[in-house]
Amino acid sequence: MEQQEEASLNQTEQVAIYFKAFMLKNSPKSNLNLYDHLVHLLTKVMDERPENAVDVIEDLSREVKRAGLQHNQSTLRDTPPTPAIQLLAEQQKTLFTRGGGDEVETEEELVETPLPNLAELSFYLEQAGVGLGREEMQRIHLALKQLVDTQPLQLCRFWGKILGTGGNYLVAEVEYREGEEEEEDSPQEEGADDEEKEGGARDEDEEGEVAEVIDPLPESTYKPPPVVPKEENRTGVNKFSYFVCREPGLPWIRLPPVTPAQINAARQIRRFFTGNLDAPIVSYPPFPGNEGNYLRAQIARISAGTQVSPLGFYQFGEEEGEEEEETVRDSFEENPDFEGIPVPEMADSLSNWVHHTQHILQQGRCVWVNLAEKPEEDFEEEADEEEKEEEPDEPEPEVGPPLLTPLSEDAEINTTPPWSSKMSSSLIPQFAIAVLRSNLWPGAYAYATGKKFENIYIGWGMKFTGGEYTPPVPPPPQHEYPSGEEITEALDPSLEEEQALRDALEEQRAAQEEAEDFEGDEEEDDEDD
Amino acid sequence: MDSSTLYYSLELVSGNGLILSCEQKAALQTSLVILKRNYRFSRVLFWGKILGVKGDYFIAQGVTEDEMRDKKIMYSLNCIDWQLLPPPTEALLAEVSAAAMGRFVGDPSFEYEYTETRRQGEGDAAAKEEFTVKVTEEKRLAATVFTIDRDVSVVPRGALIQTPHGTVQVNRSFQGLSSLEAGNLKNYLHFTEPQHQKKKSILEMADLNPSIDFLDPLSEDIPKGSWSMQLEGSSVCVLRSLLWLGLTFFHVPTTPQHGYVYMGDGIKNLDLPFML
Numbered sequence: 001m002e003q004q005e006e007a008s009l010n011q012t013e014q015v016a017i018y019f020k021a022f023m024l025k026n027s028p029k030s031n032l033n034l035y036d037h038l039v040h041l042l043t044k045v046m047d048e049r050p051e052n053a054v055d056v057i058e059d060l061s062r063e064v065k066r067a068g069l070q071h072n073q074s075t076l077r078d079t080p081p082t083p084a085i086q087l088l089a090e091q092q093k094t095l096f097t098r099g100g101g102d103e104v105e106t107e108e109e110l111v112e113t114p115l116p117n118l119a120e121l122s123f124y125l126e127q128a129g130v131g132l133g134r135e136e137m138q139r140i141h142l143a144l145k146q147l148v149d150t151q152p153l154q155l156c157r158f159w160g161k162i163l164g165t166g167g168n169y170l171v172a173e174v175e176y177r178e179g180e181e182e183e184e185d186s187p188q189e190e191g192a193d194d195e196e197k198e199g200g201a202r203d204e205d206e207e208g209e210v211a212e213v214i215d216p217l218p219e220s221t222y223k224p225p226p227v228v229p230k231e232e233n234r235t236g237v238n239k240f241s242y243f244v245c246r247e248p249g250l251p252w253i254r255l256p257p258v259t260p261a262q263i264n265a266a267r268q269i270r271r272f273f274t275g276n277l278d279a280p281i282v283s284y285p286p287f288p289g290n291e292g293n294y295l296r297a298q299i300a301r302i303s304a305g306t307q308v309s310p311l312g313f314y315q316f317g318e319e320e321g322e323e324e325e326e327t328v329r330d331s332f333e334e335n336p337d338f339e340g341i342p343v344p345e346m347a348d349s350l351s352n353w354v355h356h357t358q359h360i361l362q363q364g365r366c367v368w369v370n371l372a373e374k375p376e377e378d379f380e381e382e383a384d385e386e387e388k389e390e391e392p393d394e395p396e397p398e399v400g401p402p403l404l405t406p407l408s409e410d411a412e413i414n415t416t417p418p419w420s421s422k423m424s425s426s427l428i429p430q431f432a433i434a435v436l437r438s439n440l441w442p443g444a445y446a447y448a449t450g451k452k453f454e455n456i457y458i459g460w461g462m463k464f465t466g467g468e469y470t471p472p473v474p475p476p477p478q479h480e481y482p483s484g485e486e487i488t489e490a491l492d493p494s495l496e497e498e499q500a501l502r503d504a505l506e507e508q509r510a511a512q513e514e515a516e517d518f519e520g521d522e523e524e525d526d527e528d529d
Numbered sequence: 530m531d532s533s534t535l536y537y538s539l540e541l542v543s544g545n546g547l548i549l550s551c552e553q554k555a556a557l558q559t560s561l562v563i564l565k566r567n568y569r570f571s572r573v574l575f576w577g578k579i580l581g582v583k584g585d586y587f588i589a590q591g592v593t594e595d596e597m598r599d600k601k602i603m604y605s606l607n608c609i610d611w612q613l614l615p616p617p618t619e620a621l622l623a624e625v626s627a628a629a630m631g632r633f634v635g636d637p638s639f640e641y642e643y644t645e646t647r648r649q650g651e652g653d654a655a656a657k658e659e660f661t662v663k664v665t666e667e668k669r670l671a672a673t674v675f676t677i678d679r680d681v682s683v684v685p686r687g688a689l690i691q692t693p694h695g696t697v698q699v700n701r702s703f704q705g706l707s708s709l710e711a712g713n714l715k716n717y718l719h720f721t722e723p724q725h726q727k728k729k730s731i732l733e734m735a736d737l738n739p740s741i742d743f744l745d746p747l748s749e750d751i752p753k754g755s756w757s758m759q760l761e762g763s764s765v766c767v768l769r770s771l772l773w774l775g776l777t778f779f780h781v782p783t784t785p786q787h788g789y790v791y792m793g794d795g796i797k798n799l800d801l802p803f804m805l
Binding site: 083084163166269415425426428439442443460462469 | 540
């Protein structure tokens, strides 16, 4: 019995299994199977317990099928890429937190800080119709605070903003404290030394090769013009160091010191900034360096052209008086007796404003250096030979306008005056400020009121030239060989000329023959004698 | 930008460095309302300012029915008294382009002079005659504003619609570009009569909506890269033209706020090909 039962049970089981397998067969059309569908359907019925389930079973079935069509999300959600705004916001958040957690800073610390008062700057600039918006100014203020906190600075000033095609640069002008020298210079100088060494090594190699090769290639007679040495930190164009950052909250990056070659190349090109300091500058004439160097060169040029102060605010130090008239005076100090010039006078006359940044000479430096003297120091042996050659073209020292020259002596740009000045308000002139706008460097502004003044530059970093830019022409190609008689092509003689030549030759020959005959006769005579 | 939203929209384009002082803003809020009533404009737009050596021009635009074609341009030196600029005709543009040199002076009656040599007669007997043509700065201003508008005025795609009658109107259901769309130059259009409607393929045309895509997109500008697009502050999309330095456009994605303003010296950047 039991066996029979088991057998029949097995049989029914078998049938059930077969049927289940049948139901589990996926339809090639919808990729569903009846078994799963029924399971879902019945689960749905169990869950929802609808009234008169049998009447709505078709609808339920359809609903289940339709639900299956929906895209079933997996529990793993893919994280959308964080937009740049969020990243920036995260970084800017640190600006708004008080560093260190100190509760109240002592008053001394508050006084000592070289942080500029940007709120005041922004207040005055707004009257002048210049500015970046209050919020951005506030952010920049906080960013400058961050810079001052992290670097040993003596002076810090918001220099301005340079716009670029892909991003903008905020520029801070700083001076390190005495003795706290910057480490960033040393690797670069080492690099330069290395280059020189490499160059030397290469020369030696070439010499060796030349000795071996029997028929040497002609050597180039081209001598690169001597490189104008760059000015030391804290002097001339490198008087201040500059930090830039792309957005408030992003790290401040120190710009390398500028070289005269970079300034001269920057004078000849016109390019937009891209917002990436490492971007190469593709230009003609080639610019020695990347965008960071270009930015630094433009900053130096703009500073030299547009940093102005009211007459009398600065004065020359007393120790370097008239006896040193010949050397260029490059330092000045604040005049403690400066009383301030009335605003209407400041706005009316450009002679009440003076430049307080040194003019950059044609050489690319503020202080002229005589390059002809250099070889004597460097190569004493060669000096004797070269001296004779170089002494005749001893260059005239370049002299620029001295420091604290009034703006009224600035040169015009194609009949456009270099500066426009005005009062900030014509309705309430009592409390207006004097505003100065540079036409040479569009975007450079200065204001003055009482004893206060400030310069700022917000623009694309481009000089106004008054005309269209024409790229410089490449230099003429070098002569391949000295042109002489043996290589100049002669004109073919004409028939008459040939005839004339032939006649001349004929005559000559005849004359010679005659002479020979004569001589022959004489000889004969001699023989006879 | 619309004069009624000057309060906040000027702040959004201030990254360029030039703003209006409080006094000027206050004066504009007063005088533009009066201007709107006097000329019966439906909308007054603050267009921008052009810097002169001695004074600045403030420019406003009045719109009547058609947003694109019925525009009148007014200028002012003090933000209070507005004068109508002459309509820009072909002849005026040609005159100005020949005569205008250097920076604006800031005096509407200032005259630019140039001498034109014309030939009369034919062949060797042609007699050269020199004409001196004088163009006032007011005319130059009108031509410059018109040219800037033609070259670089911007609206986001969908902000304006063309009705079946051909008039252009503000799209009241414009909700702004999504933040993804806002990053693509294709979604910004030149707000001027289409200059060079490129022949598009059928596939490209399939996506276009004739009532929205009746303008040229910025992405087809030549040279490529004559726009600088940046996200500034808290997600404001700012476009700056590199052809006319000083033109700034802003759009806050997912809101209908947009506008452009020109603040600059009114000189076209002809060096652009060298500068990219």
